[in-house]
Amino acid sequence: MDDTEPAGEQFGDYRVLGVLGTGGMGRVLRAHDAAHERDVALKVLHPQWAQDEGYRERFRREARIAARLHEPHVIPIHRFGEIDGRLFLDMRLVEGEDLASLLGRSGPLDPARAVDLVGQVARALDAAHADGLVHRDVKPSNVLLVGRGDGVDLADAAAGEDFAYLVDFGIARTADPGAGPPLTGTGLAVGSTEYMAPERFGGPPPDGRADVYSLACVLFELLTGQRPFAAPDPAGLMHAHLYEPPAAPSSLRAGLPRQLDDVVLRGLAKDREQRWGSAGALAAAARAALAADGVEVPRPVEHPDAVPTVQGPLPPGDGDGRSVTRPRALVPSAPTAVGAPATVGPVAGGAAVPAAGWSAPVAAGPPAGVPADPAGDRPGPRYGVGSLLAVAAVPVLVVIALGVLLLVTDRRADRAGDQVRDAAGRLLAFTLPSDVDAGSCDTADPAGDVLRELRCGPTQDGEGPTSGRYAVAAGTGAGDAFAADVSAQDLAPLDDVYGCGSGDDGQGWVAVTDLDPDGDEVEVGRLACWVDDDGDAVLSWTWPDVGSRSVVELRGGGEPGLSDLRSWWAATADRGY
Template identity: 40%
Template sequence: MSTPPTDGFPGPGERIGQYEIVRRLGLGGMGVVFEAVDTVLRRRVALKVIAPYVADDPAFRARFTQEAQAQASLDSSHVVPVFAHGEADGALYIASQLIPGGDLGAMLRASGAPPPRTALDLVAQVATGLGDAHATGLVHRDVKPANVLVRTRGEEVSAYLTDFGIARRTGVDPALASDGCADGTPGYLAPELHTGGTPGPSTDVYSLGCLLWAALVGRAPYAGAPDRLAGAHRSAPVPQLAVGGPFEQQVNAILCRAMAKSPRDRYPSAHALRDDLRRVLRDCPAPPRVQAADPEEGRPAGRTRPRGLAGVLASTFVVLLAGGGIGLALTLRGDSTDEQRAVTNIAAALVEDADFEEPEAECTARRLVERSGVQALREQGLLDGDLELTADSGGSIDPRVLADVISVGASCVFEKVGGGQPSATRTRPATVATYNVPSGPR
């Protein structure tokens, strides 16, 4: 039985062009990903649909087309294939291969880090896809767990790189490639990009090193508010595993080279990093688990993992607004601990599960809490008893709050501030990236 559309999006049983909607899979910064059926070719796809109120923005449409063309141009066994993209029935869409299993970020939050051999194998597969992209002149610029889809078939685990929404090809029009701010996710961003450097294969290699660390221990290499996070990427020691044998020693060497502060000291290519990962898998027996070493004492640190959806984001973010450099502290002044905790948890969930940028997520979370209050958000089903964003059985944001999240999120991105100048709270035009497909038979 069909359900009505949500805030301008189609519902199950409705169509966009030749695609019939089956169900919603995940929420992204500016739209929704659905499982759909291609009624012409009779195959199931992941259909990314852009929110109607941003699809008319010429710059956004250009970036959307750039994303689709960039990903469709790749021929790699570890990059999610794009089947088609375009406009139908007034909606911008991109149809990709449906990868059952969800993304690596969701897997890490749900189950923690996989066995070390599995972690190395997954990252080696991603390195293959990334190297294939570089070979075509394409730089991804947002390598992170949420952009790695995972499929499990028996004992075989396959990884696929996705979301080329901020990718840049050599020679692309700079006006379409960036808005002057650093693109990417701060927790996985190369040091030089925090200070206005130019993205390239070496910055993707750095992010790949961060991804390796996250796959091994279940969290990003550094944490904190944006300014502290940027400082850690620039000057903090490269995180290391507690050494228990040759496996950890070799992996630590790979981490040091991949995450070297200077681009010239990193691996020359993603494929070179992949080859070293494969060598370790071939030559060094892996322990059943690994631990992070204390950076000062060289001993195992507590094996902690972010609780629920709150992640490791700080509770306070500072965003500089364009036109006068006004500082806006995105916290609730004078609010209770519960209110600030709710803001932090909602923001972290939007970053990790919905591919929001951190400033957009903070703004959205703050306004949701200000609008309704913590108790009302609990009653509406947005927050659970621990003040964390509720999820449905597929691990995505509860359908009952989809419209509110998208509406408030869009206002945080596109509103005008201070003398009619556009808000600088976003670092890039957000696109749908989260595929959040529940595991299990279809």
């Protein structure tokens, strides 16, 4: 079976009924399993990935992990293997809608329904954590609601009427730090920055409490329709997770009980030691908070077979799709700012604000020695020497106080700037290819939109480029710099990433794609390759969602070197799967 073959063709024992989604790593097919008389969802890798042992192992890991979690809220895996040199994953076929799409259509959910859904996801997470696994990508688009066979729109469902699956265990990982290196090329490919715990950006190896933080982010969004943090660029978002306090949900949506604020904010604690000890504990506390406010949360159905289902495809993700189609979101959701924090930190526009409680002292009534007139008339000039000194001291005190305030504000602004640079540095470390050692690179002075830049020599194993520049930029700086590369080299579009170093020219640029929550192919980055005037092979790429741009060179590589760089990039840095 090739990628253009129509429905009705055979793939081993499976008869292909249609294509549910296509992405950089493979496709998700609707197929009929004749041996077991059932329709299934097949995730099938493109042939080129099946030849790469790293991708093969990651694919097998996803299958093994999901297959061993016998929990009702994890999509069942029937079987996995290889047919005609192509890896495949056979999953239950379910129709439904993911939470991201539902939120886009309906806005925030009824609190009882939100807590019910979080409780179901928590059960899947607790099962994974008990098995020593950390999911690492808990977010609304990875929570799938089973569709209703009675025709009722999921937007109109009530608490207790949903059945939720936690999907995409493709990047799940053991919490044991000695279990070996991650299977993705770049650390930031694992997880979505909007929902990532602070320790995920550098610190102790993440454990189940990182998933608890992400689940608290999901609960926050289900209750308010907003994410806990919004920022104009990825470095700002990372800074918010690391340093800024989130708003109380009740401050963003009237009517939410204050007890629920305490539950959510504890789940969002920066220090994981201060969070709920398990996903189940978070869910139970949220349920109890509503009960204390007189709102009972109905118990959900206990098994998906109790929910009417029809056939459809799963939401796509890091593993190129799962097994469910859902209605197209009619109103796209977007994060909104949650207001300025009470503590010092950068705000939109780059300014820093002093902490609440700082103010210059001002005179609050007549100066010392001047009695107030009970009748309200201004008293006459009856100052003595002491009172004149006191009056003269007031503006001096005000000037001193303002000077102290400005000094403290400047120091806090400096600290906020240091925090932004720290966040950008952590972000940059996460965008590096897996075989580039940041400790052996030189830090370049930032200029323009660039927040942090490293200049590195050959990779640790000597494979790949002989030099590289890796940067994180504010706003659209990374994409603008990439566009300037393409314009300066007058590069034409390529059909795919394999066009680098092959074909008639082997030079050009291409969009790197993945699947969005609706199963559509969307652009997630761009890659360009060319040979410069010195005969060096050059590869440039950008990931706009993390604000990164990288340019690497293979000295004297010429056009054959482009193919070598592209293969290196696919193994160590590609996030388009």
